[in-house]
Amino acid sequence: MDIVFVVAIVAFLLVTCALAEGCDSLRREP
Amino acid sequence: MITMQSLILLAVYLAVLLALAWPMGIYLARVGDGTAIRGLGWLRRIEDFLYRIAGTSASAPMTWKTYALALLVFNALGVLFVYAVQRLQFWLPLNPQALANVSPDSAFNTAVSFASNTNWQGYGGESTMSYLTQMLALTGQNFFSAATGIAVAFALIRAFAARSANSIGNFWVDLTRTTLYVLLPVSAVFAVFLVSQGAIQNFSAYKDVTLLDPVTYTQAKNDADGQPLKDAKGEPVTETLTAKTQTIAMGPVASQEAIKMLGTNGGGFFNANSAHAYENPTALTNFVQMLSIFLIPAGLCFALGRMVGDIRQGWAVLGAMTVLFVGLTTLVLFAEQQAHPGLAALGIDQAAGALQSGGNMEGKETRFGISASALFAAITTAASCGAVISMHDSFMPLGGMVPLVLMQLGEVVFGGVGSGMYGMLIFAILAVFIAGLMIGRTPEYLGKKIQSFEMKMTSIAILVTPTLVLAGTAIAVMLDPGTAGMANPGAHGFSEVLYAFSSAANNNGSAFAGLSANTPFYNTLLAIAMWFGRFAMIVPILAVAGSLAAKKRIDVTAGTMPTHGPLFVALLVGTVLLVGVLNYVPALALGPVVEHLQLFAR
Secondary structure (H helix, E strand, O other), rough: HHHHHHHHHHHHHHHHHHHHHHHHHHOOOO | OEEEEEEHHHHHHHHHHHHHHHHHHHHHHHHHHHHHOOOOOHHHHHHHHHHHHHHOOOHHHHHEHHHHHHHHHHHHHHHHHHHHHHHHHHHHOOOOOOOOOOOOHHHHHHHHHOOOOOOOOOOOHHHHHOOHHHHHHHHHHHHHHHHHHHHHHHHHHHHHHHHOOOOEHHHHHHHHHHHHHHHHHHHHHHHHHHHHHOEOOOOOEEEEEEEEEEEEEEEEEOOOOOOOEEOOOOEEEEEEEEEEEEEOOOOEHHHHHHHHHHHOOOOOOOOOOHHHHOOOOOOOHHHHHHHHHHHHHHHHHHHHHOOOOOHHHHHHHHHHHHHHHHHHHHHHHHHHHOHHHHHHHHOOOOOOOOOOOOOOOOOOOOOOOOHHHHHHHHHHHHHOOOOOOHHHHHOOHHHHHHHHHHHHOOOOOOOOHHHHHHHHHHHHHHHHHHHHHOOOOEEEOOEEEOOHHHHHHHHHHHHHHHHHHHHHHHHHHHOHHHHHHHHHHHHHHHHHHHHHHHHHHOOOOOOOOOOOOOOOOHHHHHHHHHHHHHHHHHHHHHHHHHHHOOOOOOOOOOOOOOOOHHHHHHHHHHHHHHHHHHHOHHHHHHHHHHHHHHHHHH
């Protein structure tokens, strides 16, 4: 069960990093 | 009817807060600016030493994306660390009660909760957590989550003050300076004060004491999952017990209590939180605890004014926060001083007098009464603290709606340390945008033009939490595992669920605690709300900071809309109320509003 929650924590991090990437791509739009 | 005692308590509280917030604001501005602080050269040496061993440089600038990545990775590592300590605590030291390892879903929920500055607690501290877990994992995150919030506020304020800069600062420097110069020293002094008043600080095993009078009582029986057992007719199954001894929980309480309040964390060492005499022993500690919740959020208003070079801007933000706070606090004081119609029908005296505080005393401590309990409830939910001295679930319908609304406004009425400031600045950007639409000018705030990108990010930041709250509540009330946790059927059960998601997504942590939320369903769903309510809001705010920092500062002209006067304060208050409350009107109508009408229509 621990592995499920550890993966969930890493997934939280990756999704939020993807949000940052998305925000940055909006900024670079003309 | 609000008693004179309540009004005097509120007035004295605000006066003392203002007197303390001013010097705190001066100090915070120096910490945020990175300037040396006179008389604290020895701390500077410790600071430099920490940078050396960490391999970072105080002068290494970060773009907003690098800053965000450092912040996210640091906090995710914090979650993993807290999770691991809970899952291993049985084999680790400082566990005199030999408490078992925390279950995986509860450990997951708690780890996210403390890293996100929410401190929602599905567990009871004294029956679940070892001293090591409380001190190393939970108290550690109390410092780091608070420092993270303040770091983001500093980054955003510096962005307004910057001129065509690529950097918004350095996350490691902000984290280190905030912890070293602000949180640690103030917490140390506060903890010693708490011990002087009777809070405990020890590593003793729990004490069993013999009661002078054995107590016989009846209680509901629970199943293995902690859910109430019911008989064939659906009535609760009860059992009668006689207690001859009582176990008094011990532990290193004061050291956790100080940062719990100062960092607007709110997670209690004990299950009863600040209602417990070892956490909050006297009326004086109660008053100081209330002050400590707002101290940094109010101080940051003055720090804002100093860092952008116009102290009037700080006063305007503080004014908007105070107007909202006084209005909603007055409502909760009024609601809780009311006589409960159910008890009034039985002829019970609920009037305030020399021998009782009157009003709705269910779930409140007689030592605090209505005034302090209602004021504490407003403060703890206006800030994203969530510590409690009374049970919000037992408030009158309108009294319980006030903490709910204060959270749903986005925790910007003073708000959490750092998060209240950056949340309110985002609302200020929205307010000048609306004003710009009305007067036909490009909006400006604090010398920076507000353009398309800032508004996109502002929209994301403002809409993240309502989406999480309303979607989470909808899922929970549609599914059996969600409705199984409700203590009350009907409107109040809905209010309990709405409160839980409002608290989680806005990183408050208090609860309508009738909800049985320590289940895999709620532990998982609320963890999602807590993480994204915190970090999916911080990311677009840091993006705004990066964009603003890169812009030139515009000089004030005759055509610039002033953002330091009463007109802007009114506009800002209106924006917060309209955007904040309108999202939730249908949900509030189904919960506390219906409850109020049902209660007083009888």
